[in-house]
Amino acid sequence: MLIVKPHDNNLKLRVISSVFIVSIMLLSTTISSSNPQQIYQGSDPCDSISELQFNATKANQSVSWQTSLGYRLPGSDASAELRQSITENLTEWSFTESSHQRANFTLTNLVGTYSPENTTGQNVIFVAHYDSRYIADRDDNESKRNQPILGANDGASGVAVLIELGRIIPSLQINHDVTLFFTDAEDQGQPYKANTWSYGADAWVSNLTNDYQTNISAYIVIDMIGDIYLDFTRVTSTSDRLWETITPIAAALGMIDGELDCDGNNGQDIYNPDPNDARGVIDDHVAAHNAGIPAINLIDINYGENAPSFGGHWHTQNDTADKVSSQSLNYIGSILEIGLRTSAWTLVNEISNEESVNNTGNINSNSDNSADLDDVAKSDLIGYLAIIIVSTVLLLILIADISLKR
Ligand SMILES: [Zn+2]
Structure with missing residues (x-):
């Protein structure tokens, strides 16, 4: 001692x-x-704005075609026909389907992967639900509330943008993987029961391997983005860092009031980037966010002219193709295409020197x-x-x- x-x-x-x-x-x-x-790379959106290939007319035709299939309920023929069409048309993608039993139905997720030869292994995932809702529980007409909806905006619009991106992505010369995730059973939930929504995205997240998850640099959900009167804010349970990659692109496209677009004109009030105005939305981003994956959701919850949040045509029989515009689809498709072209969702190591992030897309x-x-x-x-x-x-x-x- x-x-x-x-x-x-x-x-x-x-x-x-x-x-x-x-x-x-x-x-x-x-x-x-x-x-x-690690930080998101990204270069000036205005450098690639003249090269955009996203064809909004084709996307809008897809919305009409999807609704013409009828109700895309889990396990339905319409649902299977939609999946088959996606896999047959996007021939440069490799697809896998996975089925899961939930509630009183079998859901089927469809996941397409594009992996270029020079891939870094990082994976940018675009997500949209392809099911349509089984009831019009928000319809003004009580007699219609137990009937399914066509889901032109709520379902078909996001799918249409993903299909069109799938068509052009192989020609964009990107150096990382892209995944198109068509989720099932997002919209079969019961009001006020949070755990009855997004079954497909939940099932997918809970079956991820560590290796696969580590490579996901961005998980971007799009939902209800075809409204003629497009306007959206951030939503909660998402990644602030990932939202910050959206702001310069939306500004370049003239979607932010008070910001100049690439031609020097003031933008319209379509996207409000203020984090204090974020809305609470339960959707396919939640499970990914809770698992630690950087996730956001581009969603317009005010569907229709002057519609309040979760009002208007949302979950009504009025959710039909005539309420969707190619211009709105074009805004969202262009955000995603510019993001890919400018490596907005490629992670690089942060280096203290301010010059570390350049615009060439290659830190070396x-x-x-x-x-x-x-x-x-x-x-x-x-x-x-x-x-x-x-x-x-x-x-x-x-x-x-x-x-x-x-
Ligand atoms: Zn819905």
């Missing part, structure tokens, strides 16, 4: 604890410099960035040296202490 004088103990304790705190601080600096945070493409990487290596070295010095000082204190006691 060691006996130390109280005064000595106090002083020594202070010295040793100070040294300890300093060494912990240096250690954490070293650790953070060797594991830089010029000498400035090599210098940045050298800086990281240097700061690592400084951290290690600091630890060696602190350890030496601690050792000297111990040696001095032992000598004093002799």
